[in-house]
Amino acid sequence: MTIAGREGSTGLRYGWTTGACATAATTAAYTALLTGEFPDPVTIDLPRDLHPSFALARELLADGAAVVGVVKDAGDDPDVTHGALVSARVTHGEPGTGVTFRAGAGVGTVTKPGLPLPVGEPAINPMPRQFVREHVAAVAARHGGTGDVVVEVSVEHGEELARKTWNPRLGILGGLSILGTTGVVVPYSCSSWIDSIRRGIDVARAAGHEHVAGCTGSTSERVVTELYGLPEDALLDMGDFAGAVLKYLRRHPIPRLTVAGGIGKLAKLADGHLDLHSGRSQVSTESLAAMVRAAGSPPALVDGVRTANTALDALQQCQAAGLSLGDLVAAGARGTALGFLRGAPVEVDVVVIDRGGTIVGRAG
Template sequence: MRYGWTTGACATAATTAAYTALLTGEFPDPVEVWLPKDRRPAFALATERLSAGSATAGVIKDAGDDPDVTHGALILATVSPGEPGSGVTFRAGEGVGTVTRPGLPLAVGEPAINPMPRRFIAEAVARVAASHGGTGDVVVEIAIPDGEEIARQTWNPRLGIVGGLSILGTTGVVVPYSCSAWIDSIRRGVDVARAMGYTHVAGATGSTSERVAAELHGLPEGALLDMGDFAGAVLKYLRRHPVPRLTLAGGFAKFSKLAAGHLDLHSKRSQVDLRLLASLAPPIGEQILAANTALHALELAQAAELPLGDLVAAKALATAADVLGPAPVEVDVLVIDRAGTIVGRAPG
């Protein structure tokens, strides 16, 4: 299946083109961007507009074969000079949301441009400035016409992101979501690990948790299973084809679902149960019930010095043990935050 590009990658491409035009008077088309893993995709421009004090460029998002609601959306970046020494200032234009509730990786009042896309854009601005004699002090406004309408098909309204979509993506790449292919790759990963004689494997929900598990336990690449949201697929296959030790690593929200007994952790098929989290931290149960997100619940517990991460890890471990049954597999669970810090562990 054909891969696509995230809104973050598209916004980076549009920003690169707009800032280049602001400094040189010409839009690069296509425009190349730098993404992790040495990817250097080039994007055709759909819109170019240059004025005395700003430049705007637009890229059409191609999500590949993924059923992404933002496929075909126009991602616009308008770049204008910022105050000296200000660096890159982000603003939400038409169709890009603003954060209004805690519990997200952005402060309340900030444009819904996630940390990794901000990093991509800031690095792109620095490269353009170095190449064309700019200062790198700019205001970058990202807009998505019709973004507010599209956002109604997402979780943004419920999360308190108002006015439009979020600019997302940790790698810049959209991997087509094929359940059967993904599950098959998990099974093949277990098969390879067993064939290599590995006695310890790790299943992680994402790249950050995978890195933490690998570094903590010194695991080779061949022992890492690309679990994603399919915790059940890992556990059920290991029940039939056991490996002596399994580490499960993932974010707090994902593993809150596993703690509740869900084996498919995708947002379309399972949701965080705040009632469960509240029951694990009775002193602040009412606060957790009113929390905006799982991350918000964790922050509340941390502020109250309650080990909610460890308690979620323990319940996730119990779910895993139930699925594995009598299979000779010893399991440990690592709950990771967005910064790569272990916030919960079982056994402790």
């Protein structure tokens, strides 16, 4: 597969989305269905004047159907679908029906409202559908076809891979989603994770939930579940992307949000950081010391917190001195969240835990 290039600031290699792969496979399969020949490699047209070429890893033409598979290359992004075989089976459709999409093995089906597709539809997102339709029309124009086709997309081992994604929680069952708005995977942009956060909020709203929780990990998710009894589809796997949760809720409010996580990550949120990844923000013991000083603590404790190795070390020093640093961090994190929500009608509370899952601070 021809690679689009490298991301300028990091030198990392771009890759292609499952949507781009499905488009390439469909284009080659429909071409073979009309001409008897598979274009290998097959070139497709994407936004931003990109024209990637894909080598065919699988091709079959028999019994009025053409099947093509291409291997997804996610570039240097740690994508769960990197190396997966994405295939399209194309057959002629009824006159006037246009492109009909079906979920093959390893591609999920939508079972809950709130997603950008109706319940019962294959989990092939709107933009990949548009890419496929445009390329089917172009192939039909070149080779005298009608453009009326049935496209069945499949992903080898997709059902197994989907267990590592948000799909089961979002109500996408049976496999993966075919994703991508530009066709390009930008390394470490985590765009699919952020998109899953947005879809999780949509699903929660469609289910009528008035309380959702953004959790940094499985331990905080367990604590929030025990604390509030929230159903699974009200739990947002926020990870490091606090900003993504808050930004989407600012535009699409739900009455109540709980933010839950370890003291290290929530100390960063309290300090104004919205991306909590260790590579993109750091815990400031100076900021923690300022909180402790503002709480009226003695200079020795302030200095101890300032020179602490970790947020957990600072927490333990404060606990020994009878000060709840967790509550201070929770209050600071809540303040950051409310400030970023900019008056949106969302009540916010914060739950801070230690590594063992013990609640060490709350606010709101």
